[in-house]
Amino acid sequence: MAQIINKSNHLRKEIIVAYLKMIVCFIAAVFCMILAVYTYGFSLIATLVLGVYIKKMKTNISIVKSGLEGEKEVLNLLADLPKRYKVISDILIQGKNTSSQIDYVVVGSNGIFIIEAKNIKGTIKGKTGSRYLTQIKKGKGGREYSRQLYNPALQVKGHVLGLTKLLNKNNVHSYIHGMVYFANEDSKVDFKSNDIVVLSKSKDNLLKYIKTYKKDGVKLTPKEQVEITGILKKQVM
Structure with missing residues (x-):
């Protein structure tokens, strides 16, 4: 665990x-x-x-x-990730003119993962890089309606930038992997991002993805993991 x-x-x-x-x-x-x-x-x-x-x-x-x-x-x-992983939730990173509220950061030997969780139903559509996505769902009477929601992939890009700056200030330089995870089984995701990985509960295994993720040159020692975790603990809301 x-x-x-x-x-x-x-x-x-x-x-x-x-x-x-x-x-x-x-x-x-x-x-x-x-x-x-x-x-x-x-x-x-x-x-x-x-x-x-x-x-x-x-x-x-x-x-x-x-x-x-x-x-x-x-x-x-x-x-349920192996015990070698650390999970820090609800982090606030305050910048000079901006702030980032991050749902989860996972730290392990194979890297640092930012995860933005979305518990929304329906079909989520959008183009790569679009500022807004369209959520299409059915109401109680079976009538279909839609609404616009801010693209969480862009949101995660901001989180990655904010966390990168924070770690750099503390002389830690490591690649950060950004992810969006749609946690509702009734969500059908129909969009991708060039920079951020988009996963959904209905078709993807989040834990397997994290455990098997590999990027050339990314290997955190136990000491580095402890150092990064210590920095993040100070940012918990």
């Missing part, structure tokens, strides 16, 4: 904060309804606005919950 450095997740904090906001809004909406008796109904406008906001927040909470479930599942999966 791999060594898991961090089991916490910032998404849990986001959900708690979102629930607190929703409770406050609900209380405010009830207060506005009571107040309507004394304001000839004018405060009902505020109640309607709060109602729309609460509905939007419920949708956002549902999305974050789905992401949290996916990341938890991937972390449990990565834990």
Whole structure:
């Protein structure tokens, strides 16, 4: 079993904060309804606005919950890597004008792996290098609809750059392998990236890919692995 450095997740904090906001809004909406008796109904406008906001927040909470479930599942999966691997989750790298929130970094003798996990359903289509991808899925009534989502391969490119700079600052120079993993069995991925590997649960074995990955010139000694892991532990959120 791999060594898991961090089991916490910032998404849990986001959900708690979102629930607190929703409770406050609900209380405010009830207060506005009571107040309507004394304001000839004018405060009902505020109640309607709060109602729309609460509905939007419920949708956002549902999305974050789905992401949290996916990341938890991937972390449990990565834990099944051999014990020579270290898995660090939920890393924040702060640059001068940018920041990178990385789902997972796996460190082993055969390299450093950045993994961005996506727990989304449907068909995901896009062209290599496209800024946005298209997610096509069916609603409850069977009606098909689509939405745009930011290309996670571009997101991982930014993560690779941020982590490379961080390691270079600490006199560590090693190749970093970027990956996007679609963790939902109901996702059908129809796009590729020239620089980032794209895998999906429905057709790829993530653990096998990591364990058998080889790149010429990449071989980390136990000492180097410990050093890299130590640097990353300081960036855990």
